[in-house]
Amino acid sequence: MSEQELQINPIVQDSVIHNTKTLTNLHSLTASLFGVSAGILGLESYYGFLYYIALSITTSLLFYVFKLAPGSLAEGRSVLDTGRYYKGALELWTSPIFNGLPGFILTWTLFYGLVRA
Amino acid sequence: MAWLSRPLTLVGLVILAHGCYSAYEHTLLASTSVQHPASPSAAALPLDIYIETIVATFLICLGLVLGTGAPEPIQWHTWAGKIEREADKRSSLAGNADKEALGNPYNALEARSGFINIHKLHGDFVKYTQQLSK
Numbered sequence: 068m069s070e071q072e073l074q075i076n077p078i079v080q081d082s083v084i085h086n087t088k089t090l091t092n093l094h095s096l097t098a099s100l101f102g103v104s105a106g107i108l109g110l111e112s113y114y115g116f117l118y119y120i121a122l123s124i125t126t127s128l129l130f131y132v133f134k135l136a137p138g139s140l141a142e143g144r145s146v147l148d149t150g151r152y153y154k155g156a157l158e159l160w161t162s163p164i165f166n167g168l169p170g171f172i173l174t175w176t177l178f179y180g181l182v183r184a
Numbered sequence: 185m186a187w188l189s190r191p192l193t194l195v196g197l198v199i200l201a202h203g204c205y206s207a208y209e210h211t212l213l214a215s216t217s218v219q220h221p222a223s224p225s226a227a228a229l230p231l232d233i234y235i236e237t238i239v240a241t242f243l244i245c246l247g248l249v250l251g252t253g254a255p256e257p258i259q260w261h262t263w264a265g266k267i268e269r270e271a272d273k274r275s276s277l278a279g280n281a282d283k284e285a286l287g288n289p290y291n292a293l294e295a296r297s298g299f300i301n302i303h304k305l306h307g308d309f310v311k312y313t314q315q316l317s318k
Contacts, residue, residue, distance in 0.1 A: 079256070079263045081256075083258050086256060086258065100241060129246060129249040134252060152256070152258060
């Protein structure tokens with residue numbers, strides 16, 4: 068976004084921080100949960116990561132449907148447009164995946180070891 | 185919908201714990217018992233444990249999503265409009281107490297004493313006293 072655009076349509080930093088924090092909290096919680104479930108299922112190598120990525124995107128989708136869609140659609144935005152709450156679409160869809168990855172691997176290996184040992 | 189969050193998460197956790205226990209018992213049994221040539225390999229879990237775990241994961245995930253706080257709009261004009269509307273609603277509910285304190289973030293600017301038109305106020309006052317004396 069250019070400087071001029073930011074001057075015309077200012078952005079509330081507090082809201083940006085609040086939204087990012089909400090999403091990060093949700094994804095670190097769910098990532099450990101997905102690790103538990105991947106460990107119980109005994110997934111190995113790529114399947115575990117694919118499972119994590121699929122479920123993480125599902126979580127983002129659920130978050131969109133239940134939390135973002137009511138306000139976003141009421142404002143007249145198109146479906147899956149997150150401009151009301153996030154600066155970019157990637158902030159909702161991909162960056163949480165990398166935030167939760169360490170937690171996922173931690174609980175994945177732990178539960179794999181517990182169940183399969 | 186927020187009330188649904190905790191029950192969903194709790195139910196999901198119980199189902200997940202049960203799935204975990206079942207998977208553990210299954211692998212333990214498969215590793216200790218004598219392998220029957222016709223039986224499926226020990227590594228493969230029964231289908232019901234797969235379904236149970238995935239359903240439990242989905243339930244907890246749904247519960248956690250429902251339990252998260254509401255996001256705030258980031259555009260300044262949307263956000264300011266929202267808090268002003270909320271202040272209106274709150275002041276209509278609870279008398280007209282401190283509407284100025286919440287609401288418009290530019291209130292301090294709009295009520296600046298530097299912009300009072302003192303001549304106009306004086307003219308109004310003169311008219312008022314003339315009305316009174318009549």
